Amino acid sequence: xxxxxxxxxxxxxxxxxxxxxxxxxxxxxxxxxxxxxxxxxxxxxxxxxxxxxxxxxxxxxxxxxxxxxxxxxxxxxxxxxxxxxxxxxxxxxxxxxxxxxxxxxxxxxxxxxxxxxxxxxxxxxxxxxxxxxxxxxxxxxxxxxxxxxxxxxxxxxxxxxxxxxxxxxxxxxxxxxxxxxxxxxxxxxxxxxxxxxxxxxxxxxxxxxxxxxxxxxxxxxxxxxxxxxxxxxxxxxxxxxxxxxxxxxxxxxxxxxxxxxxxxxxxxxxxxxxxxxxxxxxxxxxxxxxxxxxxxxxxxxxxxxxxxxxxxxxxxxxxxxxxxxxxxxxxxxxxxxxxxxxxxxxxxxxxxxxxxxxxxxxxxxxxxxxxxxxxxxxxxxxxxxxxxxxxxxxxxxxxxxxxxxxxxxxxxxxxxxxxxxxxxxxxxxxxxxxxxxxxxxxxxxxxxxxxxxxxxxxxxxxxxxxxxxxxxxxxxxxxxxxxxxxxxxxxxxxxxxxxxxxxxxxxxxxxxxxxxxxxxxxxxxxxxxxxxxxxxxxxxxxxxxxxxxxxxxxxxxxxxxxxxxxxxxxxxxxxxxxxxxxxxxxxxxxxxxxxxxxxxxxxxxxxxxxxxxxxxxxxxxxxxxxxxxxxxxxxxxxxxxxxxxxxxxxxxxxxxxxxxxxxxxxxx
Amino acid sequence: xxxxxxxxxxxxxxxxxxxxxxxxxxxxxxxxxxxxxxxxxxxxxxxxxxxxxxxxxxxxxxxxxxxxxxxxxxxxxxxxxxxxxxxxxxxxxxxxxxxxxxxxxxxxxxxxxxxxxxxxxxxxxxxxxxxxxxxxxxxxxxxxxxxxxxxxxxxxxxxxxxxxxxxxxxxxxxxxxxxxxxxxxxxxxxxxxxxxxxxxxxxxxxxxxxxxxxxxxxxxxxxxxxxxxxxxxxxxxxxxxxxxxxxxxxxxxxxxxxxxxxxxxxxxxxxxxxxxxxxxxxxxxxxxxxxxxxxxxxxxxxxxxxxxxxxxxxx
Numbered sequence: 001x002x003x004x005x006x007x008x009x010x011x012x013x014x015x016x017x018x019x020x021x022x023x024x025x026x027x028x029x030x031x032x033x034x035x036x037x038x039x040x041x042x043x044x045x046x047x048x049x050x051x052x053x054x055x056x057x058x059x060x061x062x063x064x065x066x067x068x069x070x071x072x073x074x075x076x077x078x079x080x081x082x083x084x085x086x087x088x089x090x091x092x093x094x095x096x097x098x099x100x101x102x103x104x105x106x107x108x109x110x111x112x113x114x115x116x117x118x119x120x121x122x123x124x125x126x127x128x129x130x131x132x133x134x135x136x137x138x139x140x141x142x143x144x145x146x147x148x149x150x151x152x153x154x155x156x157x158x159x160x161x162x163x164x165x166x167x168x169x170x171x172x173x174x175x176x177x178x179x180x181x182x183x184x185x186x187x188x189x190x191x192x193x194x195x196x197x198x199x200x201x202x203x204x205x206x207x208x209x210x211x212x213x214x215x216x217x218x219x220x221x222x223x224x225x226x227x228x229x230x231x232x233x234x235x236x237x238x239x240x241x242x243x244x245x246x247x248x249x250x251x252x253x254x255x256x257x258x259x260x261x262x263x264x265x266x267x268x269x270x271x272x273x274x275x276x277x278x279x280x281x282x283x284x285x286x287x288x289x290x291x292x293x294x295x296x297x298x299x300x301x302x303x304x305x306x307x308x309x310x311x312x313x314x315x316x317x318x319x320x321x322x323x324x325x326x327x328x329x330x331x332x333x334x335x336x337x338x339x340x341x342x343x344x345x346x347x348x349x350x351x352x353x354x355x356x357x358x359x360x361x362x363x364x365x366x367x368x369x370x371x372x373x374x375x376x377x378x379x380x381x382x383x384x385x386x387x388x389x390x391x392x393x394x395x396x397x398x399x400x401x402x403x404x405x406x407x408x409x410x411x412x413x414x415x416x417x418x419x420x421x422x423x424x425x426x427x428x429x430x431x432x433x434x435x436x437x438x439x440x441x442x443x444x445x446x447x448x449x450x451x452x453x454x455x456x457x458x459x460x461x462x463x464x465x466x467x468x469x470x471x472x473x474x475x476x477x478x479x480x481x482x483x484x485x486x487x488x489x490x491x492x493x494x495x496x497x498x499x500x501x502x503x504x505x506x507x508x509x510x511x512x513x514x515x516x517x518x519x520x521x522x523x524x525x526x527x528x529x530x531x532x533x534x535x536x537x538x539x540x541x542x543x544x545x546x547x548x549x550x551x552x553x554x555x556x557x558x559x560x561x562x563x564x565x566x567x568x569x570x571x572x573x574x575x576x577x578x579x580x581x582x583x584x585x586x587x588x589x590x591x592x593x594x595x596x597x598x599x600x601x602x603x604x605x606x607x608x609x610x611x612x613x614x615x616x617x618x619x620x621x622x623x624x625x626x627x628x629x630x631x632x633x634x635x636x637x638x639x640x641x642x643x644x645x646x647x648x649x650x651x652x653x654x655x656x657x658x659x660x661x662x663x664x665x666x667x668x
Numbered sequence: 669x670x671x672x673x674x675x676x677x678x679x680x681x682x683x684x685x686x687x688x689x690x691x692x693x694x695x696x697x698x699x700x701x702x703x704x705x706x707x708x709x710x711x712x713x714x715x716x717x718x719x720x721x722x723x724x725x726x727x728x729x730x731x732x733x734x735x736x737x738x739x740x741x742x743x744x745x746x747x748x749x750x751x752x753x754x755x756x757x758x759x760x761x762x763x764x765x766x767x768x769x770x771x772x773x774x775x776x777x778x779x780x781x782x783x784x785x786x787x788x789x790x791x792x793x794x795x796x797x798x799x800x801x802x803x804x805x806x807x808x809x810x811x812x813x814x815x816x817x818x819x820x821x822x823x824x825x826x827x828x829x830x831x832x833x834x835x836x837x838x839x840x841x842x843x844x845x846x847x848x849x850x851x852x853x854x855x856x857x858x859x860x861x862x863x864x865x866x867x868x869x870x871x872x873x874x875x876x877x878x879x880x881x882x883x884x885x886x887x888x889x890x891x892x893x894x895x896x897x898x899x900x901x902x903x904x905x906x907x908x909x910x911x912x913x914x915x916x917x918x919x920x921x922x923x924x925x926x927x928x929x930x931x932x933x934x935x936x937x938x939x940x941x942x943x944x945x946x947x948x949x950x951x952x953x954x955x956x957x958x959x960x961x962x963x964x965x966x967x968x969x970x971x972x973x974x975x976x977x978x979x980x981x982x983x
Contacts, residue, residue, distance in 0.1 A: 377791070400771060400778060405774060429978055432974045435815065439814040439815075444807055450785055450799065459790070542741075547741065554727040555728045556731045560790075581801060
C-alpha cells in the first residue's frame with residue numbers, strides 16, 4: 001500500500017515539476033519586470049524542490065510510470081522510470097536548479113533589455129525540462145528527444161550573449177559537438193535496437209559480441225558530449241559563455257548526463273568488452289593530464305574551470321573503465337570501489353564545478369573581466385565570493401575533509417586494490433602507474449587552483465577595476481552570493497558526512513554493480529568526520545591561544561619592498577608567471593615558446609627595454625582540427641557546384657537516384 | 669571504558685617526543701654544518717631559543733593580507749600534529765590508529781595548499797616566486813612519494829601505513845631491496861619537499877632564489893614561530909617515514925624489542941639529519957632547470973619499487 005502511494009506521488013511530483021516549468025514559459029509573457037523575475041525564479045525553485053522531494057521519496061523504490069503517454073514519438077511512447085541510478089542525478093539537478101533559481105533575479109537585474117530576460121527564462125525552463133526528462137526517460141526514443149531538447153536549449157543559452165564574437169564561436173563549437181555526439185549516440189541506439197528488438201534502456205545488455213559496435217559508438221558519443229580528449233576542444237569555449245546561473249547548471253549537469261548515460265548502459269548493462277575498458281582508461285588518463293595542464297596555463301578564470309572539467313571527466317572515465325575491467329575479471333570489490341568512485345566523483349564534481357562557476361561569474365560581475373592578470377586583491381571587496389571559491393577550490397583539489405577528497409580517495413583505492421588483484425601483470429602495472437598519474441594530476445590541480453585563488457583573490461589588485469570591485473551592485477550579499485553559499489554548505493556537508501552520502505548511493509551502486517550485498521558506507525572506512533572535528537578544534541585552539549591574543553598588538557604595514565619604496569603591482573606574480581616553471585617543463589605538449597628581447601646601448605648591463613613574450617599554440621586545435629575544418633570547408637565549397645539552382649539538373653539528380661535505387665534493389 | 673594508565677603515559681610520552689624533537693633535528697643539522705665549516709656554531713638547542721624569542725616578539729603584518737595569511741600557521745601546525753599521530757614516522761606508536769596512505773599524502777598537500785596561498789597573499793614578488801616554485805617541485809615529487817608508499821602497500825595488500833610499517837607484516841619481511849629503494853626514494857623526495865640542499869638552500873641571504881624562505885618572508889613573530897615550527901615538524905615526519913623504510917630493510921629490527929626499535933627510529937632520524945648536513949656541506953644547490961633531473965632519481969627509485977612490488981605479487 002505504502003509502495004503504491006510513493007509510486008504515484010513520486011511520478012506526480014516529477015510530472016508536476018515539468019508542467020510547472022512549462023507553465024513558467026507561458027508566464028514570461030505576463031507581469032511587471034521585477035516582480036516577474038522573482039515569480040519565475042520561484043517557479044523554477046518550486047519545480048526543483050518538487051524534483052528533490054520526488055528523488056527523496058523514490059530513492060530506493062524504483063518507479064515506472066507512463067503519464068506522458070500522449071507524447072508518442074512514433075517508435076515509442078515517452079515512458080518514464082525512476083530507478084536508483086537516476087535518483088542521485090535528479091537530486092543534483094534539484095540542488096543546482098535551486099541554486100540557479102536563487103541566483104537568477106540578481107543576475108537579471110543587470111539587464112536592461114526586456115527581451116533578453118524573456119529569452120533567458122524560456123530557455124532555462126526548456127533546459128530544465130530537458131534535463132529532468134532525460135534522467136527520467138525509460139526508453140531510447142524518449143531519451144533522444146529530451147537529450148536533443150536539452151542540447152539545443154543549452155546551445156541557445158551559450159549564445160545568450162550573441163552580439164559578441166566569442167559567444168558566437170562558442171555556440172557554434174558547442175552545436176557541432178552536440179551534433180556529433182547525438183549522431184554517435186543515435187547510431188549506437190539503432191544498433192542496440194537491432195540487436196535486442198527493444199527500445200527500453202533497461203533491456204539492453206552489452207555482454208554479447210554484437211554489442212561491441214554499439215558500445216564503441218556510444219563511447220564516442222559520450223566522450224564528445226562529456227569533453228573527453230581529443231573531443232574536448234568545444235568545452236573551454238562553451239562553458240564560460242552562458243549566463244551566470246545557467247553556467248552552474250551547464251557545468252554541473254551537461255557533461256555529467258553523458259557520464260550518466262555511459263553508466264546506465266555500460267555499467268548497469270554489464271558491459272564485458274575489454275577493449276572498451278582499455279580505451280576508456282587511455283582516453284580518460286590523457287584527458288586528465290591534458291585537461292589539468294591546460295587549465296594551469298589558462299589565463300581566463302572560467303576557461304581554467306572548463307579545462308579542469310576535462311580533467312575530472314577524464315578521471316571519471318578511467319574509473320568507469322576500471323569498473324568494466326573489474327567486472328569482466330569478476331573482482332567484486334574493485335568493481336564496487338570503481339563504480340562508487342565514478343558515481344560519487346561525478347556528483348561531487350558537478351556540485352563543486354557549479355559552485356566555482358558561480359564564483360567566477362560573481363568575480364566577472366564585480367570586476368568586469370575574467371582575465372586573471374587584471375584581477376587580484378578581491379578578498380577584501382568580495383569576502384563571501386572569496387570564501388565560497390576558496391572552499392570550492394579546496395574541494396576540487398581533493399583536500400580533506402571536502403567532498404571530492406572522498407571520491408578521489410575511492411578512485412585511488414580502486415587502482416590500489418587492482419594492483420594486487422588476481423589479474424594479468426600488465427593490468428596491475430597499469431593500476432600502480434595510475435596511482436602515480438592520479439598523484440601527478442592531483443599535484444597539478446593543486447597548482448592550478450592555488451593559482452586561481454591566489455592570483456584572482458589574494459595579493460594586491462592588478463587593475464583599477466579589481467580595486468573598485470564590489471560584491472554586488474548594492475554592496476550586500478544578493479542571490480548570486482546566496483546560491484554560492486548554498487552550494488558551499490552542500491559541499492562541506494557531503495565532505496564531512498561521507499558514509500551517510502555513500503549509504504544514500506547504496507541502491508544506485510547495487511544497481512550498477514548487480515551486487516545486492518553492497519553497502520556504500522563500507523567502502524569508506526575512514527573516520528573523516530571525527531578527524532575534521534579534531535582538526536577544527538586544533539586549528540581554533542592554536543589560533544586563539546597562540547595567535548589571537550597578539551592580534552591587538554600586531555602592526556599593520558606595507559608588504560616588504562626591500563626598502564625601494566612603493567611596490568608596483570606589476571612586480572607581483574601574475575597567473576602566467578606562476579605557472580611558467582611548469583609550462584617550461586611541459587613546453588613540448590603546450591607548444592610554449594618564450595622570446596626575450598633586450599635592447600639598449602649597453603644592453604648587457606643596462607638594458608633599456610626588456611620585452612618578454614610567451615606564445616602558446618594549442619597543438620590539437622592547430623594540428624588536427626584546423627586541417628579537418630579546412631578540408632571540410634574545401635569539400636563543401638566543391639560540392640556546392642552540384643547545387644546549380646537549375647530545376648533540370650535537380651530533376652536529373654532525382655532520376656539518377658531512382659535508377660541507383662532500382663539497381664541496388666535488384667542486386668541485393 | 670577503563671582508562672589504562674600505562675597507555676595514557678605512553679601516549680603522553682609519544683606526544684612530548686614529537687613536540688620537542690623537531691627543533692633538535694634542525695639544531696643537529698646546523699651544528700654539523702658549522703663543524704664542517706670549521707666553526708663552533710650555535711648550540712644544538714639554538715632553534716628552541718629562537719622559537720621562544722619569536723613567540724615573545726610583536727608582530728608586523730602586511731596590510732594587503734587576508735584571513736588566509738593569519739590562519740595558515742594554525743592550519744598547518746594542526747594538520748602536522750594530526751599527521752604526527754597518523755603517519756608512521758616512528759615504529760613506536762602507543763595507540764592503534766589507522767593511517768591511510770592517501771589521507772596522509774593529502775593532508776600534506778593541504779598544508780601545501782595553505783602555504784602557497786599565504787605566500788601569494790601579501791602580493792610580494794618573493795612570495796609569488798616561492799609559491800610558484802613550491803607547486804612545481806611538489807608536482808615532480810608527488811608521484812615518487814606516492815609510488816614508493818603504494819608499492820609497499822601493494823605488497824602488503826593494505827593501504828594502512830600503520831600496518832605496513834608495523835614490523836608485523838610477513839609479506840614484507842624479506843624485502844630489503846624494496847624497503848631500501850623506497851627509503852632512498854623517499855629521502856631524496858624529502859630533500860626536495862623540505863626545501864633542503866640540492867633543491868633549495870635554506871641559508872642564503874637572497875630570498876629571490878629560495879623556495880620555502882621566500883614563501884614565509886612576510887611572516888613575523890608568533891606567526892613565524894608557528895610556521896617555522898610546522899616546518900621542523902614536517903622535517904621530523906618526512907625523515908621519519910624514510911628512516912622507517914630503511915629500518916625495515918634491516919632484518920635485525922624485525923626480531924628486536926619495541927624499545928630498541930624506538931631508540932633506533934630516533935637515532936636514524938638524527939643520523940639522517942647529519943647526512944643532510946653532510947650533503948649540504950659538500951654539494952651545491954642545483955640550478956632550477958636542472959632540478960627535474962635530480963628528482964628523476966627519486967622517481968626512478970619509486971619505479972623500481974613498483975617493479976619489485978609487481979614481481980612480488982606475481983601469481
